[in-house]
Each structure stands twice: as C-alpha cells, then as structure tokens.
Amino acid sequence: xxxxxxxxxxxxxxxxxxxxxxxxxxxxxxxxxxxxxxxxxxxxxxxxxxxxxxxxxxxxxxxxxxxxxxxxxxxxxxxxxxxxxxxxxxxxxxxxxxxxxxxxxxxxxxxxxxxxxxxxxxxxxxxxxxxxxxxxxxxxxxxxxxxxxxxxxxxxxxxxxxxxxxxxxxxxxxxxxxxxxxxxxxxxxxxxxxxxxxxxxxxxxxxxxxxxxxxxxxxxxxxxxxxxxxxxxxxxxxxxxxxxxxxxxxxxxxxxxxxxxxxxxxxxxxxxxxxxxxxxxxxxxxxxxxxxxxxxxxxxxxxxxxxxxxxxxxxxxxxxxxxxxxxxxxxxxxxxxxxxxxxxxxxxxxxxxxxxxxxxxxxxxxxx
Numbered sequence: 001x002x003x004x005x006x007x008x009x010x011x012x013x014x015x016x017x018x019x020x021x022x023x024x025x026x027x028x029x030x031x032x033x034x035x036x037x038x039x040x041x042x043x044x045x046x047x048x049x050x051x052x053x054x055x056x057x058x059x060x061x062x063x064x065x066x067x068x069x070x071x072x073x074x075x076x077x078x079x080x081x082x083x084x085x086x087x088x089x090x091x092x093x094x095x096x097x098x099x100x101x102x103x104x105x106x107x108x109x110x111x112x113x114x115x116x117x118x119x120x121x122x123x124x125x126x127x128x129x130x131x132x133x134x135x136x137x138x139x140x141x142x143x144x145x146x147x148x149x150x151x152x153x154x155x156x157x158x159x160x161x162x163x164x165x166x167x168x169x170x171x172x173x174x175x176x177x178x179x180x181x182x183x184x185x186x187x188x189x190x191x192x193x194x195x196x197x198x199x200x201x202x203x204x205x206x207x208x209x210x211x212x213x214x215x216x217x218x219x220x221x222x223x224x225x226x227x228x229x230x231x232x233x234x235x236x237x238x239x240x241x242x243x244x245x246x247x248x249x250x251x252x253x254x255x256x257x258x259x260x261x262x263x264x265x266x267x268x269x270x271x272x273x274x275x276x277x278x279x280x281x282x283x284x285x286x287x288x289x290x291x292x293x294x295x296x297x298x299x300x301x302x303x304x305x306x307x308x309x310x311x312x313x314x315x316x317x318x319x320x321x322x323x324x325x326x327x328x329x330x331x332x333x334x335x336x337x338x339x340x341x342x343x344x345x346x347x348x349x350x351x352x353x354x355x356x357x358x359x360x361x362x363x364x365x366x367x368x
Contacts, residue, residue, distance in 0.1 A: 021239035024089065025082065028233050030067035032059050037236075040084040046075045047219055060230040063098050063165045071230030077113075079217030080231065085124075088174075088209040093118075094237040096169040097216050101136075104161035105226040110134055113225070114218035116170055121146065124212040128172065128179055136161035141198050143179065145206050155197045157183050161227065171240055171322065174209040176289065177202030178278060180298070180322055190242035190323070193276030199298025201278045204289055240323055249325040250277040252317065257334045269294070269304045269332050271317050276300055277327070279319040286316050286329040310338050 025037045034042055044052045058073035071078055099115060116130040125147035133140040139157045143150035160166060169182040178201050185195035216231050235241075250273040257267055271279060279302040280291035294304040294317075306315060312335050319327040 021094070021237045021241045022089070023235060023237050023241065025236040026234065028062065028067060029059065029070050030062060032068050034070070034080070037082055037084075039086060040082060043081045043083055044070075045079050045081045046077060050081075052078065060102070060228075063100075063232040067232075069100075069230040069232040072228040076227055076229065077219035078229075079215060079219060080234070081216075081218075082214040082236070084211045084213065086211070088120075088211045088238065090238040091173060091175045091209055092239040093172045093174070093209075093211070093214070094170070094240050095214060095216075095235070096167065097234045098165045098167050098232045099217065100163065100165045100230050100232075101161035101227050102163055102230065103226070103228045104136060106136060106161075108225050111225050112140075112220050113227075114215075114220060115139075115168065117215045117218040118170075118172075119212040120172075120174070120210060121208050122210050123147070124210075126207045128170070130170075130181070132157075132160055139197075141181070143200060143202065145202070150202055150206070151200060153198060155181075155183075157197065165232070172207070173324070174207045176204055177206040190246050193300070193322075196276050196298070196322070199276070199278060201280070201293035201297060203293055242323060246321065246323040247325060248321075250275050250319050250321050250327045252319060252327055252330040255317070255330050255332050258332065260335050260337065263310070263337045263339045265307060266305055267308045267313070267334070267336070269306055269315060269317070271302050271319070271330060271332075273300050273302065273319050273327070275321050277302075277319040277321050279317055281306075281315055281317045283315055286318055288318060288320070288326065291316075291318060308336050310336050 027035050034044065036042060043050050044057055046052055046056060055073045056075050057070060057078040059068040060071050062069045070080065095116070111132070111134070113132040114129065115132060116128070118128060120126050123146050125144065127144040129142045131140050137156060137158050137160065139155045140152065141155060142152040167184050169185060171180045172178070180196060181198040182195045183197045214236065216234050217229065252271055252273060254270070254272040256270045261267065269281060273279065276299060279294045279297045280288060281294055281304055282291040285291055294302045296303040302319070315332045317330045317332065
C-alpha cells in the first residue's frame with residue numbers, strides 16, 4: 001500500500017516533464033475549481049484580502065470560447081497567488097498564462113495595473129514587476145534586489161485590452177540574474193524572437209531561488225479605471241519547457257572592432273548573434289559565471305563600451321539563447337594606434353638685434 005501511495009504522489013506532483021523541465025503546476029479552470037499546488041497553497045486574491053470566494057470572483061468563458069476562466073466578479077481586480085515560502089525546485093522558473101480584458105475604460109492617466117509580481121530571495125524582497133501603465137499599449141518593467149532598484153524599461157505590448165486573449169510568458173534564472181518576457185508568442189514557437197519584449201542580465205549573486213509568492217495577475221489598491229479581467233491556461237515549470245526542443249546554440253558574427261584602429265581611450269565592442277541571445281564579455285575568461293553582461297544585449301546586435309590602451313587589446317565574448325544553449329567563445333582582437341601629435345603653427349621671428357648673421361644669431365619661436 002505504501003508503494004502505491006508513493007507512486008500516486010509522484011504522478012500528482014510531476015504533471016508533465018521532459019529531460020530538462022518539469023511542469024510543477026497547471027490549471028485551466030474548466031471544472032470551475034482551482035487545483036492545489038504540490039507545495040504551499042494557491043490563494044484567490046483581491047487587494048487586502050485572501051482566499052476570496054464567488055461572487056467576489058467569477059468564472060468567465062474560457063479561452064477559445066469553451067470551458068471556463070478565472071477573474072472579475074463583484075470586484076474587478078482579482079488574481080491568483082501561489083504562496084510557497086520555500087526554496088524552489090531548481091535554479092529556474094517559467095510562468096505562462098493567458099489574460100483578457102473583456103471590458104476596459106481608461107480613465108486614470110498613470111494607472112498601474114500589475115499583471116506579474118513574484119517575490120523571491122532570502123529577504124523576499126527580490127522582485128520583477130510588470131504593470132500595464134499609462135494606456136493599454138504599454139507596460140512598465142522594474143527589477144529589484146532586496147527591494148533596491150536594479151533597472152526598468154517601458155515596453156510596447158499592443159492591444160492588451162482589446163477584448164482578445166493574450167499570452168504572457170516569464171522566465172527567471174536566479175543564480176545568474178537572467179530574466180526574459182515574451183508577449184503573444186504562439187504556443188509551440190520557441191526560436192522566433194519576435195515576441196521577446198524584455199531580456200535582462202543582472203549577473204551572479206543578485207537573486208536566489210527562495211520563492212515567497214508567484215502571482216497570476218496582481219494589482220495596486222488605488223486604480224480608477226473600469227474593467228473586467230480574466231485568466232486561463234496557467235502553467236508553472238521549473239525550467240524553460242522548450243529546452244528539449246531547442247538544442248541549437250547561437251553563432252557569433254561581425255565582431256568589431258578588429259585589426260588596427262585609431263587612437264582612443266574607449267572603444268565600443270559589437271557582436272551579432274544568429275538569434276536573440278544574452279551576451280557576456282571579459283578581458284580573458286570564457287566562463288559564463290565570471291563574465292559581465294554587455295550593456296546592450298537580449299537582442300541580436302550586442303554592444304559594450306570598454307576602456308582600452310595603446311597597443312594590442314583583446315576581449316572574449318560568450319552568448320546564450322533562451323534555452324541556455326551557449327555559443328562558442330568569440331574574441332575581439334585589435335590594436336589601438338598611438339596618439340597623434342597635435343597640429344601646431346610655428347612662427348619664426350628674425351630681426352633687430354636678433355638678426356641672424358653668419359655664425360651667430362637667435363630665434364624667437366611662438367607656438368599657436
């Protein structure tokens with residue numbers, strides 16, 4: 001009997017897996033209930049309240065016009081919150097869901113409608129925050145370490161509130177501070193980077209994989225806009241689910257500068273990749289954890305300004321795609337010319353007592 005119970009427990013926890021990723025949670029709401037996760041608890045939320053019930057939330061029509069979805073009831077801003085408060089299974093987290101606004105009236109110029117707001121790290125103050133901000137075609141991203149600002153960006157997410165379902169995907173690799181976000185990427189599409197809207201690389205020792213909460217949606221408490229919002233087809237994995245399908249590493253090309261270059265104390269390194277990738281550089285190391293993120297990366301043309309010296313200079317570069325496939329290391333190798341002498345005008349004055357005569361004389365030289 002104990003063996004049978006153990007097998008049943010394993011099957012209920014590992015919902016779907018491949019040799020790389022395990023799906024840790026999935027819910028499509030079609031039975032008008034919310035499954036319990038394998039660890040922690042799944043809480044229905046509104047601002048300031050936990051474990052709400054109908055009619056505060058309601059079951060809407062599911063994506064594709066069949067089944068059900070979870071969302072607005074007597075309160076419009078409902079969401080789901082997976083409370084974990086424990087170390088995550090792996091070093092990676094992938095969350096996807098579909099979201100729709102059946103109705104939306106924009107009447108608050110700086111509305112801040114969060115749709116993803118996980119909290120993690122030993123202090124539970126490491127975060128990535130996404131909000132629909134100042135209109136329905138834009139979003140604001142902010143990253144935090146121990147509640148301190150890491151970086152932010154304004155993103156274009158077209159037609160978020162047009163009454164159609166839209167897909168949101170998020171990926172975090174805690175140990176290296178990598179985070180990616182895709183919008184409306186078709187299911188089954190893994191290598192097309194058109195849908196990658198955000199890619200950051202904060203480096204090592206910034207985040208860790210102790211997860212406090214994972215949110216499906218979220219909200220602030222002061223929003224004035226009028227809307228209804230629903231969620232469907234939630235998936236949470238412990239790695240990128242497409243990792244088994246994508247085993248092709250990015251290739252590097254057009255590394256500049258190269259050869260002989262003009263004098264300068266700084267140069268801009270540039271490299272192109274065959275797919276959207278995250279690139280790191282170093283003066284000599286090609287070990288990913290020892291390298292630094294390039295200032296412009298997460299795209300297909302990556303740049304970084306570096307300090308250089310007269311003579312030979314060399315830097316190494318390694319890039320990874322969304323499935324953590326790592327490129328062969330590349331090298332920038334170039335020579336910086338010595339500083340050129342400044343052009344000067346020399347005026348020679350000869351005359352009076354300073355007249356040059358045979359065997360003697362003096363010159364007054366003025367540099368201008």
